[in-house]
Amino acid sequence: MKYLHKILNNCEEVSLMALQAKELKLPFRKRLEMKIHLYYCRCCSNFVKQSAMIDKTLGHLVQKMEHEPPFKADEDFKEKLRKEIN
Amino acid sequence: MKHQLDPANWVDTYTDYLYSLAYLKTGSRADAEDIVQETYLSAYRARDGFRGDSTEKTWLTSILQHKLIDFYRKKNLRQPLTEYLNETSEAFQTSVFDENNYGRFKSLVLPNHFSRSGEDYLLSAEFQKILEDCILKMPQKLRSVFVSKYIQEEESEQICKEHAITSSNYWVVIHRSKILLRTCLERQGIL
Numbered sequence: 001m002k003y004l005h006k007i008l009n010n011c012e013e014v015s016l017m018a019l020q021a022k023e024l025k026l027p028f029r030k031r032l033e034m035k036i037h038l039y040y041c042r043c044c045s046n047f048v049k050q051s052a053m054i055d056k057t058l059g060h061l062v063q064k065m066e067h068e069p070p071f072k073a074d075e076d077f078k079e080k081l082r083k084e085i086n
Numbered sequence: 087m088k089h090q091l092d093p094a095n096w097v098d099t100y101t102d103y104l105y106s107l108a109y110l111k112t113g114s115r116a117d118a119e120d121i122v123q124e125t126y127l128s129a130y131r132a133r134d135g136f137r138g139d140s141t142e143k144t145w146l147t148s149i150l151q152h153k154l155i156d157f158y159r160k161k162n163l164r165q166p167l168t169e170y171l172n173e174t175s176e177a178f179q180t181s182v183f184d185e186n187n188y189g190r191f192k193s194l195v196l197p198n199h200f201s202r203s204g205e206d207y208l209l210s211a212e213f214q215k216i217l218e219d220c221i222l223k224m225p226q227k228l229r230s231v232f233v234s235k236y237i238q239e240e241e242s243e244q245i246c247k248e249h250a251i252t253s254s255n256y257w258v259v260i261h262r263s264k265i266l267l268r269t270c271l272e273r274q275g276i277l
Contacts, residue, residue: 057208
């Protein structure tokens with residue numbers, strides 16, 4: 001019972017493992033515990049879905065950084081820079 | 087092919103890019119300007135040493151990266167990231183997880199609500215703006231690691247080295263920052 005309790009009620013650990021699982025090879029037992037937890041816990045399965053969605057939007061931001069940087073430096077600042085390095 | 091430097095065009099070509107990166111990382115327009123300025127000055131002084139193995143942009147970005155790490159180190163002298171994580175660990179736990187409910191996620195804003203917004207919206211300019219705001223709202227201590235991973239796409243080993251943290255604390259930062267970002271987006275009614 002205590003073991004089941006541990007598996008079902010550790011959202012903190014499970015949400016962390018869910019992030020790690022994308023990059024690290026977690027021990028079989030951990031992965032199993034995570035899967036069982038995710039099956040029953042809507043909060044965590046929700047977090048996992050949202051996290052994947054966030055990753056996608058961050059990927060988009062990375063692309064944007066290259067082609068169309070999101071923040072524009074001040075024109076006066078640029079003018080100052082031009083004078084300094086020419 | 088060997089790459090060439092063309093300092094006369096640096097400001098027009100790379101400033102917004104370098105500035106955006108520095109701003110996301112430091113969260114301060116003034117600090118970002120200082121760092122970009124130092125980057126150009128260092129690059130200009132070192133221009134004779136440029137061997138042309140990388141593009142001009144890659145070269146400038148790596149100089150910026152060194153400046154950002156220096157900035158981060160100075161900023162964190164008083165309270166290293168590890169110390170910050172330990173001191174704020176309990177406050178974070180109680181704000182996100184419910185002790186009285188077996189340590190489960192608190193339903194912060196919209197419980198079990200997922201993606202009312204379609205994928206098109208998530209990639210729209212309006213949403214991207216909100217995403218940027220939410221990254222800027224993260225605690226400065228966490229944001230640097232977050233941006234290194236998700237925007238600069240650095241390897242985790244490299245990030246740990248640059249921020250002087252263990253791999254387990256690296257994951258603590260990633261976990262916390264992801265939860266905070268999610269909460270910020272939920273508050274806007276997006277996720």
